[in-house]
Amino acid sequence: MSDDLFAQNYFEIFGxxxxxxxxxxxxxxxxHELQKKYHPDRxxxxxxxxxxxxxxxxxxxxxxxxxxxxxxxRAQYLLKLKGVDxxxxxxxxxxxxxLMEQMELRESLENVRQQADPLSTLDKMASDLxxxxxxxxxxxxxSYENNELEAARESIRKMQFILKAQNEVKQISEQLEDEMx
Amino acid sequence: xxLLQIAEPGQSGKPHERKFAVGIDLGTTNSLxxxxxxxxxDTLPDENGEHLLPSAVRYTPTETIVGxxxxxxxxxxxxxxxxxxxxLMGRGxxxxxxxxxxxxxxxxxxxxxxxxxxxVAGDKSAVEVSADILKALKKRGEETLxxxxxxxxxxxxxxxxxAQRQATxxxxxxxxxxxxxxxxxPTAAAVAYGLDSGQEGVVAxxxxxxxxxxxxxxxxxxxxxxxxxxxxxxxxxxxxxxxxIAEWIMQQAKISNDxxxxxxxxxxxxxxxEAKEALADAESVDITIDLDExxxxxxxxxxxxxxxxxxxxxxxxxxxxxxxxxDAEVDKDEIIDVVMVGGSTRSLRVREKVGEFFECxxxxxxxxxxxxxxxxxxxxxxLAGNDPDGEMLLLDVIPLSLGIETMGGLTEKIIHRNTPIPxxxxxxxxxxxxxxxxxxxxxxxxxRELVDDNRSLARFELRGFPPKVAGALRIRVTFQVxxxxxxxxxxxxxxxGVEASVEVKPSYGLSDGEIESMLKASMEHARDDIEARxxxxxxxxxxxxxxxxxxxLAEDGDALLSDEEKQVILAARxxxxxxxxxxTTSQQVxxxxxAVEKASAAxxxxxxxxxxxxxxxxxxxxxxxxxxxx
Numbered sequence: 001m002s003d004d005l006f007a008q009n010y011f012e013i014f015g016x017x018x019x020x021x022x023x024x025x026x027x028x029x030x031x032h033e034l035q036k037k038y039h040p041d042r043x044x045x046x047x048x049x050x051x052x053x054x055x056x057x058x059x060x061x062x063x064x065x066x067x068x069x070x071x072x073x074r075a076q077y078l079l080k081l082k083g084v085d086x087x088x089x090x091x092x093x094x095x096x097x098x099l100m101e102q103m104e105l106r107e108s109l110e111n112v113r114q115q116a117d118p119l120s121t122l123d124k125m126a127s128d129l130x131x132x133x134x135x136x137x138x139x140x141x142x143s144y145e146n147n148e149l150e151a152a153r154e155s156i157r158k159m160q161f162i163l164k165a166q167n168e169v170k171q172i173s174e175q176l177e178d179e180m181x
Numbered sequence: 182x183x184l185l186q187i188a189e190p191g192q193s194g195k196p197h198e199r200k201f202a203v204g205i206d207l208g209t210t211n212s213l214x215x216x217x218x219x220x221x222x223d224t225l226p227d228e229n230g231e232h233l234l235p236s237a238v239r240y241t242p243t244e245t246i247v248g249x250x251x252x253x254x255x256x257x258x259x260x261x262x263x264x265x266x267x268x269l270m271g272r273g274x275x276x277x278x279x280x281x282x283x284x285x286x287x288x289x290x291x292x293x294x295x296x297x298x299x300x301v302a303g304d305k306s307a308v309e310v311s312a313d314i315l316k317a318l319k320k321r322g323e324e325t326l327x328x329x330x331x332x333x334x335x336x337x338x339x340x341x342x343x344a345q346r347q348a349t350x351x352x353x354x355x356x357x358x359x360x361x362x363x364x365x366x367p368t369a370a371a372v373a374y375g376l377d378s379g380q381e382g383v384v385a386x387x388x389x390x391x392x393x394x395x396x397x398x399x400x401x402x403x404x405x406x407x408x409x410x411x412x413x414x415x416x417x418x419x420x421x422x423x424x425x426i427a428e429w430i431m432q433q434a435k436i437s438n439d440x441x442x443x444x445x446x447x448x449x450x451x452x453x454x455e456a457k458e459a460l461a462d463a464e465s466v467d468i469t470i471d472l473d474e475x476x477x478x479x480x481x482x483x484x485x486x487x488x489x490x491x492x493x494x495x496x497x498x499x500x501x502x503x504x505x506x507x508d509a510e511v512d513k514d515e516i517i518d519v520v521m522v523g524g525s526t527r528s529l530r531v532r533e534k535v536g537e538f539f540e541c542x543x544x545x546x547x548x549x550x551x552x553x554x555x556x557x558x559x560x561x562x563x564l565a566g567n568d569p570d571g572e573m574l575l576l577d578v579i580p581l582s583l584g585i586e587t588m589g590g591l592t593e594k595i596i597h598r599n600t601p602i603p604x605x606x607x608x609x610x611x612x613x614x615x616x617x618x619x620x621x622x623x624x625x626x627x628x629r630e631l632v633d634d635n636r637s638l639a640r641f642e643l644r645g646f647p648p649k650v651a652g653a654l655r656i657r658v659t660f661q662v663x664x665x666x667x668x669x670x671x672x673x674x675x676x677x678g679v680e681a682s683v684e685v686k687p688s689y690g691l692s693d694g695e696i697e698s699m700l701k702a703s704m705e706h707a708r709d710d711i712e713a714r715x716x717x718x719x720x721x722x723x724x725x726x727x728x729x730x731x732x733x734l735a736e737d738g739d740a741l742l743s744d745e746e747k748q749v750i751l752a753a754r755x756x757x758x759x760x761x762x763x764x765t766t767s768q769q770v771x772x773x774x775x776a777v778e779k780a781s782a783a784x785x786x787x788x789x790x791x792x793x794x795x796x797x798x799x800x801x802x803x804x805x806x807x808x809x810x811x
Contacts, residue, residue, distance in 0.1 A: 032402070032403075032405050032407075032574070035405070035574055035576055036405075036572075036574050039574055039576075039664070040603065040663070040664045041362070041560075041563070041564060041574065041575065041664065044361055044362070044564035044565070044566070045564075045565075045566045055603045055661070055663055055664070056605070058603045058664075059603045059604050059605040059661065062600070062601045062602070062603065062604050063604065063605070063606075065601070066600060066601070170507070174504065177500060177503065178500065
């Protein structure tokens, strides 16, 4: 088992260029090839060290895959490769318009249960958030490709807000569905 | 000269090098064992041709009875007959109340939170009862294959949490089975389905068993079985249908809870289960219950009422389906097949509702009882190394999020549900007090925000940090989930590089010490078992010797033996008869058999001579010569 894997960045693991846009189908194919090579099931007859290595290798491959699969975590990883850590953001200063929008969204989320058809309102919110996420992703891509890292970081911070809102919409939808049954 | 051996195409050229491995479906109601032979995976029957082994264990003072005979004793001997033990795996004493049923067992107070059932053969934990079922399956496998097993793949519900998985692995250890892998039941079913149908694309496996429900969405692509999302309920199954029907009978017949003893409540459940099964074919079924010696209640249950009783339960399963689809980010129309697995998918109502939900006709053509074991055997065969060029690969996920307790009793998720496994995540902690040298970490599993609403898995104590000011230390805790879905934790203090020792206190599991002592006890027990079996074998052998001797003596005893010679033989024979009936050890019977053989040696020699002479009479020597050279 080669240990090159552990010296590579996530893009290199799958043989992909380091970039915002990736070929998801190529990544999936490469993911399966790597799993076929390194999965612990391939070393079921091996010694303890081999199976431990296999577990570590597939854990790494899985982390890489999960990170690159989602556009936001992929963007964060791109900045991390440039030395900018966005995983523990403490800076909450942001443009006022965006924050206002977010607060309004929170309020309507809190009141969604009183609506006549809360599930379709939630569906509408989800699709709006998806659009917003896409726009921010485009902004990120521009900033990143122009090497404007501070602006790129700002986009990520906004996307983290959107992701939180998306999760909340999802959670409330699930709760409502539970109650309806 | 030996003939050259030519193997059939597809068969192993070196049969003696083949390693025998089995797949085991350890179910709530029934269990199965399967293996791959001549390239085909099949479940193994017992000596009566039965493939399903009822997951029931009855303890008597002298014997452990597993299977059909045990299940038949469930009403008569409810306290010592354990059924549906899978529902107790990995559960704590306080969970038992939440299972929503009156269990007929007497639980004993114990120091750990693992419940133990009081039986005439001593206190039994769910792990030990499961181990007894596994032992019976292991024996069936070894007897059928005529060799020792290198290991087994044991299936578990995909929605089993870490404690339930660990309990299953502990049971295998107690049964002296080498676990090659814990495999999720729907994934096993997908393997059997995928290899059989040759289909590629996204499939949903709807697996409703006796006590558990799983839904898994998988992508099948060139031998890779990739689980995209899984969901379910590890305490929902056909048993719950029976309980709902039993409660309905109680209402109709006006039976109150305090009228029910353990035996009657078992009887009621049995009647409920029979009614459920009858309604698969009939529109309505008659039920009679003896209320007491004088009165009998007559009632009837029709399909509409049954549907009303079970619809809420089916609704719960569909909720899990909805969630799994969302987690997999898959639309219903992308699904090429919805495969029905588990005995409870025989229910027409379940099929109807699942069809409505997925907007397609569910696939019911595969045997819902056997498919999981068959898939597990295919995986076992591959893991044992019998299929070195195989392309098959199973990629599974963790069913429930793993997290830790943070300030205020909140859960911080470290690994999210439906993350592919194996997976490892590290989390950094720091000290909050000056001179702090230890730290407690509480690991939980579940989706809820409050720690108390999730499942407590373990508490870890990290010790041995160098004393420093608050916040100066960085403790990196790594959570590793292996391919079996089992969690382990390691910790390192980063500023000094000191590996902190992790002390695991499983919240609901057995400690290593407990398992060791159980292993010891079962080994001693096994010695008793071996001796008992060997005594029985010698007794059978003795009976055979006596019979053979008697018939020989009747035939030619008087012709070949003097009176004196005959008396010596008869004396040894009588001693053997006595030994056969009275002996307490196998050695005593063995000695008596040897004595008979010795006493009759000369007689046997004479008989052989006389029979050879009579056989050879009329033949030429040459005829015998060619035969012997063959």
